[in-house]
Amino acid sequence: MEFTLLWAALTAFAGALLAIRLIKRTVPDRPLDRIVGAAVAGIAVGRVAAVIMQGTNPFTNPGELLIIRGGVDTVWASLAGLATLVWPLRRTPTALDAIAPAALTALAGWHGGCLWRSSCLGTISDLPWAWALPGSDITRHPVEIYAAVLFLAGAWTVRWIKSPVGAAAAMALFWAGLARLATEPVRPSLGAGLWWFYALATVMGLAIAGLLVLMTRQPADKATANPYPPV
């Protein structure tokens, strides 16, 4: 892995580690292994998908799979990462809830790692906190810092969600989608970007959390009825 990318990855790992240490919640076995495993699976599947979509046969050119810088397909990478994280814990959603803040903090670390890579900047802005590329006088949004702050806000919010079971994980999906969706308009990219994918994640996270709340809520008349009426 390229040196600057390695530093960003280490920042992400440190973020996840810190979150697990700070959040005193019962976490599943080997929580960091699970998060790192999901990240690795996401990168691997995302790179294979990117190579295939770019029209290259990965079997005849296997070396290209190693050039992560050449692009990772975000949709396939996200799906593979989520599947790797969620599938083994599908019967213990409390474990997913416990991992959720750490996973969001890891994403904050990855985006904040732009400081090591000198790649924080987005579209042009004259806001007071905007800054310029070296040698340029065009100031820009520090878009990756915005994303990192949103991921951290998500981690902070999600850590307080105790019930219903699974809601914290669902809200983590909401925040992950929102952090990218909100920063997409100020992010430089080729083509239209993946706003639809981030919007889908945001809506799905919110919908799943809402459904879980509805499913666990007792009907008002049952909840307030006195089971032992006076004789």
Place this chain on the structure above:
Amino acid sequence: MRRLLLALLLVTACGSSNQAEPTTPELPEIDLAGFQKVLGDLDRPAVVNVWTSWCLPCRAEAPLLREAHAEFGEEIAFIGIDYDDSQRGARLFLDEFDLPFIHYFDRDGVTIAEYGGIGVPRTYFFATGGQLIKVHNGAIDEQTLALQIDELLNR
């Protein structure tokens, strides 16, 4: 596991061997003076990509350059410089990746060395008139490419 490896080996062996004659015409040769003239004659900024057919990261970034050219090809000149390579290898590479902009053949590998940078691939960003703005060493990613193009367009 052994069966899987054997299957992968068979699929790999069945892949195209790339022995066909290239259809892309020979690349024009260029030297430093010629390159400076090309830059000076441009009425728009330029993205110059240095590549070789044998370099894996060059293959990995080629689709990104094609995408960038499709989006910004009218506002920015895209130029490829094939370096330390054979004409045949270069032409096969262009057959495979279909990079529809001008590519030069740098036989001695010194044309662009004047502007600094190290290794292949390298991507240079020039303002209109030929002023060098940025050199990116190694395979470039989408965000960096889009950001540097935006920087060129807004200078």
